[in-house]
Amino acid sequence: MSDHKPTGITRWLFTTNHKDIGTLYLWFAFIMFLVGGAMAMVIRAELMEPGMQVVDPLFFNSMTTMHGLIMVFGAVMPAMVGFANWMVPMMIGAPDMALPRMNNWSFWILPFAGTMLVSTLFMEGGGPAFGWTFYAPLSTTFAPASTDFFIFAVHMLGFSSIMGAINIIATILNMRAPGMTLMKMPLFVWTWLITAFLLIAVMPVLAGAVTMMLTDRNFGTSFFDAAGGGDPVLFQHVFWFFGHPEVYIMILPAFGIVSQIIPTFARKQLFGYASMVYATAAIAFLSFIVWAHHMFTVGMPVAGELYFTYATVMIAVPTAVKVFNWTATMWKGSMTFETPMLWAVAFVFLFTIGGFTGLMMGVAPADFQYHDSYFIVAHFHYVLVTGAVFAIIAGIYYWIPKWTGNMYDERLGKIHFWWSTISVNVLFFPQHFLGLAGMPRRIPDYAVQFAEFNFMSSIGGFAFGAAQLLFLYIVIKCIRGGDKATDTVWENPEGLEWTIPSPAPYHTFETAPKVK
């Protein structure tokens, strides 16, 4: 197979190749992960001791805001799209994505949007400092001038996500190899198909929310201003109608990755493939009808609070089905624990803890105490760090031999795993206690009874941050060399991606494979 590709920078600027674009997405996500992680280090440094030592309160608020925005829109989502670009065509036996030029565009919007977002920190008045949820009116009439740049950046990120989603749906629905019926698709492909529909449904809602902010700020409208007949709570409804499905946009592909890895290393078929597909679809559906559980304290009518409580706790059912399925897959398997499997198993444990606290907060009267405390901070970091990020790291270790043709350093991979897993729990577990004891989130300083757990959390934070620099080293080392990977890489893994050579040639499946 001949690779017609330009060399140097033009290869990357003009590429329409799904593998190149996947690589670009993954590197962009990694860089953003380190930038957002650096901001987390600033936050943990300020919170290490009571009193103000490192940054002023306004800058602290921009750090929590930008950390959240960058990790959600810059790191986790692009990383998942990177996996989709690399793996979806290879898993369904397609030569490339259905819309390769749009694919190039949807990636190249990202660096500009990301740069614009980060640049707000250097503008007069500082960057956005109203939390990643940017509640009005703090984000409208009371926000710094840089907020308009933030709004534009969110619009661009939305464009990119919608185009990426259209591309993934078009690819999956039109380009499957003969014999690859929907119910034969690998679970990762299924989770991304459903995620892509979520993206198309909710990114325009987010765009609507920020557009209303823009006109409130600059053109005299009062969508979110009670003094002009508007409603600040409307903002929260619109935001969370986007925001709750957004959580599943980040976690469903993670479910997919873990569902690929566990069967490989348990040497046993996924226990309930069909029920996993249905559970994914059920979670996606429920994600649209539970949004107001993020806002139990806004003063909803009691009927609303009851409805959102009942609907929210229902999510526990399909989520439990998933966890039981992974457990049953491991049960009576023949397991080995290479690095990807370690991360996947840790995912199952720690994501489940995040799911438990999620259930607790779904119950409105109890949530009146948990809401906006460190309990919720602990909860969503268990779901997003030890959930989504752990799955991303697991996926990198699992597929990087296929991408580079080299095995990663297994010893370093295991050190990275243990170091991260221990430190991440030291980082986030004490935050449950802080929240229950009454520490609000998003504060730069705290009463002294919270000092010990904050100190512990900061130590865990610095250790977890440092571990990710080791990950960077492991990835670079693997790209530059290492033991040659075989075509199947692992022992008898399932899936079309393992039928092609390692490293995967620039063009694959130019003739469609036959799927039995």
Next chain:
Amino acid sequence: MSASKIMKKLFSLLCAGLVLIPASVLADYELNLTPSVTQLGRDIYDLHMLILWIVTIVGIGVFAVIIYSLINHRKSKGAVAAQFHESATVEFVWTVIPFIILVAIAVPATKTLLAIEDTSNPDLTIKATGWQWKWEYEYLDSGVHFFSSLDKASNDARQMNSGTDPRTVPNYLLDVDKPIVVPVNKKIRILTTANDVIHAWWVPELAIKRDAIPGFINESWFKAEKTGTYRGQCAELCGKDHGFMPIVVNVVSEGEYNDWIAKQKKLAKASAASANKTWSKADLMKRGQEVYNAQCAACHQANGQGIPGVFPAIAGGKITTGPVKGHIDIVVKGKAGTAMQAFGAQLNAADLAAVITYERNAFGNKTGDVVQPSQISK
């Protein structure tokens, strides 16, 4: 040891075990939800414990199966993979069981929620208004009205590199200059709203957290069964000093409460009288500095330089060195849609006159103007 104490010990052991730290080290720190002094708070606590035990037991069950499997079903032990998959019975059972558990949670949750939302027939109603970054309280039954901000000791200690160890400040960040006082064993209804952005009124021991939203009024209530001081904080991000607007509620006997109300009414009269006298410049400057540090310095900074692009400077400012009328106007009426509040509603005429005089003659401003309380038209 009582059953509840044993449960508490067990729970802290469990938590401590999970963070890999001996329980003894953590014995002094609060690990669980703050216990409440209200019946509703205890109901919430029980609900919390019910769900916590359910998820703990389910968690231990699932994790035990996984751990057993991880230990025994590994290739290095010669395990051969079984080939079973898909079982309608198993899948039906593990879908239905969680559902039944959820119903078991939903029933007490519904009961508690209905009680929380029943704000009818209060003995006393207090309106709490969130401002950037303090609380305004209005006793609707007796007309007592005041502002409550972070106390001076905490405020000094929380400045960047203040040199004061927060550990030496009593109730650091959880104390205010003027707490609210309520009688014990009475149903107190709290109405929350806000003047600028969204805040939230949260006192963990009273088990209330309710958003304070500009343009809307929310209701919640508590009935404290024990006298004492209960502390909380603003729970909704409201800008720069969100972390520095605590809430303190003094629950006292009915007699003490009535005395306190009488005293507040007297203080209000005295404050009105101070507006009618003519002040010397030195007195105005002295009082103005106090008012400035308490009310203005959070935004315009202690040195009057403001923060470029966010809060305008007082030193050499267009308004503070321009006509007196414009200066009075903006301080009294504020500037809509910005953090500049209408201080006419917050300060009495003497304080307003003092702080305006101070701003016109401090930080290198040399207008020489003296503003008297009589010039402040509300």
